[in-house]
Each structure stands twice: as structure tokens, then as C-alpha cells.
Amino acid sequence: MFRILRMPSDSIWQDPELSKRLARYRAICKGEKTARYLIAKKTPVKNPVNSENDIEDLWNNHDETREVFNIILNNIDKGKTTLTELKTPTTNFLDLKTKIADKIIENCHFCERRCYVNRKVGEKGVCKVGVNSIVSSAFLHVGEEPPLVPSGTIFFASCVFKCVFCQNYDISQNLQGDEVEYTYLVDLQRKLISEGAININWVGGDPIPNVHNILHSLRELDKNIVQLWNSNMYLSQESMSLLVDIMDFWLPDLKFRENSFAKRMSGIENYWEVVTRNIKYAYTVGSREIIIRHLCMPNRIEIDTFPILDWVNHEVPLSFVNIMAQYRPEYRAHRSEYQDINRRVSSAEMQLARDYADKKGIAWRQV
Ligand code: SF4
Numbered sequence: 001m002f003r004i005l006r007m008p009s010d011s012i013w014q015d016p017e018l019s020k021r022l023a024r025y026r027a028i029c030k031g032e033k034t035a036r037y038l039i040a041k042k043t044p045v046k047n048p049v050n051s052e053n054d055i056e057d058l059w060n061n062h063d064e065t066r067e068v069f070n071i072i073l074n075n076i077d078k079g080k081t082t083l084t085e086l087k088t089p090t091t092n093f094l095d096l097k098t099k100i101a102d103k104i105i106e107n108c109h110f111c112e113r114r115c116y117v118n119r120k121v122g123e124k125g126v127c128k129v130g131v132n133s134i135v136s137s138a139f140l141h142v143g144e145e146p147p148l149v150p151s152g153t154i155f156f157a158s159c160v161f162k163c164v165f166c167q168n169y170d171i172s173q174n175l176q177g178d179e180v181e182y183t184y185l186v187d188l189q190r191k192l193i194s195e196g197a198i199n200i201n202w203v204g205g206d207p208i209p210n211v212h213n214i215l216h217s218l219r220e221l222d223k224n225i226v227q228l229w230n231s232n233m234y235l236s237q238e239s240m241s242l243l244v245d246i247m248d249f250w251l252p253d254l255k256f257r258e259n260s261f262a263k264r265m266s267g268i269e270n271y272w273e274v275v276t277r278n279i280k281y282a283y284t285v286g287s288r289e290i291i292i293r294h295l296c297m298p299n300r301i302e303i304d305t306f307p308i309l310d311w312v313n314h315e316v317p318l319s320f321v322n323i324m325a326q327y328r329p330e331y332r333a334h335r336s337e338y339q340d341i342n343r344r345v346s347s348a349e350m351q352l353a354r355d356y357a358d359k360k361g362i363a364w365r366q367v
Contacts, residue, residue, distance in 0.1 A: 012146045018366045021318050022147055024077075025249050025289045028226050029198045034076055034083055036287070037094060037218045037227055037246040043069040044089035045096050055103045062100060062241070065093050069245055094219055097242045101212040105131065109236045111160040111208045112274045127158045128175060129209040134158060136170075136177030136205070138188045140195050145291055145322055145367040148228070148251070152197025154188055156204040161232050162267035165333040165341060172205040185217035189225070199226035199249060206232050211239050218246065229282075233275045234268060240278050244286040252279050253293050257307040261300075265341075276311060283316040290319040291367050296345045296353050297327050305353045313360045322367045323357060325350045 013019050013026065027033035046064035053061070075081045104110060105119045115125025124130060134157035141153040159172035170176045189200050202214060208231060218227070229243060230251040254275060256262040262271030282290060294308055305323075312321055329342045357364045 012366070015366050017363050018147060018320075021320070021363070022289050024287065025147070025226060028224065028248055031224060035224050035226060036073065036248050038083060038222070038224060039073050039076060040069060040093040040097070040246050041219070042083055042086040042088065043072050043093040044087075045091045045093065049091050049096060049099065055100065058096065058100050058103065059241075062093075062096055065096060066245060069093050094215065094246065097246070098212070098215040098219060100238075101215050101242055104238060105212050108209075110211050110239045111234050112236050112270065113160055113234075113268075114236065127160050127209040129158045130179075131212075132179045132181055133185065133210045133213045134175055134177040135180050135184070135188070138192065140192060140197055141201065144201065145251075145320075147367070148199060148201070148249075148291075150196055151199055151201045151228070152189065152192030152195075152225075153201040153203055153230075154185065154192075154207075156202075156207050156210050158209055159205040159232070160208055160234050160268075161206065163331075164265055164335075164338055165327070165330055167328070167330045168205065169331045182213040182216035183220070185213055186220045189217065189221055190223070193223050193225055197225070199228045201228045201230050201251070203230035203251075206234075208232075208235055208239065211242060215242065215246075233278045234271075235274075235278055237277075237281075240281050244281060247282070248287050248289065250279070250282045250286065250290040251293065252282070252290065253295070254279065254308055254312075255295055255297075255304070257304040261304070276315070279319075280315055283319065288318060290316065291322055292316075292319050293322045293324060295324045295327050296350060297341060298343050298345050298349065299340050301349045301352050301356075306356055309353075309357050309360050309362055312362060319363075320367045321357065321362050321364045323350075323353050323364050 024033055028035050045061055046068060047061045108115050108117050108119050108125055113126045117123035117125045119131055136155045136157045138154045141151040142149045144151045157171050157175040157177035166172050226248045227246060228249040228251060229247045233252040256271050259271050262268055296305055312319055325345055328344050333341050
């Protein structure tokens with residue numbers, strides 16, 4: 001991800017928009033509210049789960065259980081009950097989600113590439129990730145947006161995008177890292193929390209191929225810590241449905257408006273429809289605590305940045321937008337066919353983007 005190094009500061013919360021829009025997030029950080037995944041673990045499944053269930057049964061059960069989850073979440077948030085007062089169910093909402101994820105990976109559609117390969121028997125799709133995850137690094141990150149630091153970042157290798165300008169191609173395309181089981185993710189989270197992380201930041205490359213291992217790891221964790229999804233957001237609807245209840249915070253990229261440009265840059269189809277669908281779902285069904293990262297690119301301010309800011313303004317208006325100037329031509333962006341992106345973004349272009357955001361009333365200065 002493209003970040004400038006910054007240090008955390010409590011004074012940022014004096015900003016009224018920040019403290020209002022990210023109130024629940026901040027309350028979890030302070031131990032005053034409960035992380036969603038812990039509530040999912042106290043939510044009993046609506047119908048018994050057994051080995052006869054096919055994936056359709058599990059999804060029906062999931063969607064009915066979500067209603068129970070939302071009631072419990074509401075009751076806990078309003079102080080009508082506490083986590084400790086609730087019984088521990090035999091099978092909980094997170095168990096059910098994990099079971100579904102274990103089925104999805106046999107016919108993989110964690111992302112909208114929809115490779116439909118069986119990763120459990122060694123087949124690999126576009127991301128080239130098997131059942132185990134590949135972790136390239138994990139550390140306390142102080143370069144994320146001010147409200148998020150110090151952030152317990154876990155960087156997975158591999159990405160479902162093939163961006164020609166990728167700054168992290170050693171991780172995203174060359175898959176540098178260690179192959180690990182989900183138990184290692186549990187240990188990493190505990191370590192990052194003990195070091196002072198205020199959230200667990202699932203990132204990469206991209207975390208999408210690892211949904212199953214993340215869910216398994218959360219079944220074993222019991223710390224009240226924000227779960228944060230930091231991604232290109234090219235998830236399938238099914239993955240979104242698994243994550244939307246348990247992620248407390250969303251940090252999605254929104255790069256391109258034009259699908260043809262997205263295809264040329266990142267090798268993916270239907271970029272706009274998929275990514276905006278998922279961000280809107282996180283906004284309407286999920287926590288609504290979102291910072292959208294928009295990477296400004298050379299020669300693209302009017303074509304991508306303006307319509308993206310318009311969309312945010314209309315569709316997800318309480319989201320913050322990080323208008324990023326960090327683009328630099330890397331990896332394949334120096335090749336002759338990419339001359340249009342073979343330079344940094346000018347300060348005049350950045351000014352144009354920020355002026356437009358101000359005109360539209362977008363909250364960007366806080367992040
Ligand atoms: S995560 Fe996406 S790219 Fe990887 S195998 Fe599954 S569907 Fe394919």
C-alpha cells in the first residue's frame with residue numbers, strides 16, 4: 001500500500017467529523033464497545049448445522065442467523081446486555097461462516113475471478129495460493145491513516161489483481177513470504193496486540209484468497225480488537241457476506257472509473273461494478289466505518305478521480321476519502337505501452353483533485 005510515514009496522535013479525535021463518523025471504531029479501541037467477531041461468537045446459529053447440509057442450506061442458515069446477530073449487536077451496543085452475560089452457543093455464527101468458507105475454497109470463488117478450482121486438493125487459481133496462506137510480513141505500522149495507527153498489519157503475499165504499476169510486486173506477484181497455517185495467524189494477532197496494535201489490519205498483496213484462514217484464526221482469538229479489511233475489494237458477493245458482519249473497519253481501494261482502463265492496468269473485468277457494489281454493501285449492511293483510498297494517477301483526474309468523488313458523495317457520503325499522491329511508475333509502468341502512466345502525478349493535478357473534493361463536500365483532510 002502507498003503510505004507516507006506519520007506518527008499517531010490523540011489530538012486527531014478533536015475533529016468532530018472524525019469522532020462522529022468513526023465513533024464505534026474508536027470505542028472498540030478504547031475498550032468501550034465490543035469487536036464484531038466476538039459478538040458473532042456469542043450468536044447461536046438459527047438452525048442446527050450437520051454434515052448433511054449442502055452449501056445452500058448453510059447460506060440460508062447464515063442469512064437467518066444474521067438477523068439474530070444484529071439483535072445481539074444492538075443490545076450490546078445499547079448496554080442492554082454484555083458479552084459475559086450471554087451463553088456460549090454450541091455452534092455460533094462465526095463457526096457457520098468458517099464452514100461456508102471451507103466449502104467455497106473447494107470451488108474457489110472468494111474473489112470475482114471465480115476460478116472454481118479446488119484449492120484443498122492442490123489446484124490453484126489466478127492468485128496461486130493454496131490452502132495455506134503466505135505471509136510476507138507482520139508489524140506495527142505507524143504509516144497508515146492517523147486514526148488507524150499503530151496498526152497491527154499482516155501482509156499476505158499474492159493479489160488477485162495484476163497491476164502493471166504495482167509497488168509491491170515482490171509480494172503481490174512473486175509471492176515472497178512464508179507458507180503458514182491459520183494457527184500462525186492467531187499467534188501473529190496476539191503478538192501485534194501485545195505490542196500495542198489498536199487494530200488487526202488484513203492486507204497484502206491482498207487478503208482475499210485468505211478469507212478461510214482469517215475466519216479460522218478468529219475462532220481461536222478472544223481479544224477485543226478491531227478487525228480491519230484493507231483490500232482492492234474485488235471480493236465475490238459470497239466473501240462479502242461472510243466478512244460484512246465481522247469486520248469493524250473497511251479500508252478499500254477505489255482506483256478506476258473506467259473498466260477498460262482497469263482491464264489494461266490490473267487485468268480485471270467489471271472493476272467498477274464489483275468494487276462499488278462491495279463498498280456500498282460494507283456501507284449499508286456493514287459497519288459503515290470506512291476510509292476509501294483513491295490513488296490519483298497521471299492524466300486521470302477528470303476521468304477517474306472526479307467521477308469517483310461524485311460516486312462517494314452520492315452513494316457512501318459518510319465515508320472518508322484518502323486522496324493519495326503517492327503514485328510512482330514502478331514494475332512494468334516504464335514500458336512503452338504505458339507511456340500515459342510513466343510519470344508521477346503533478347502538484348497541479350493533485351490540487352485539481354483536492355479542490356473538487358472540497359467542492360463536493362468530501363471529508364478527506366482528516367485522513
Ligand atoms: S481467491 Fe480468487 S483468484 Fe484465487 S483461486 Fe479463488 S477465485 Fe481464483
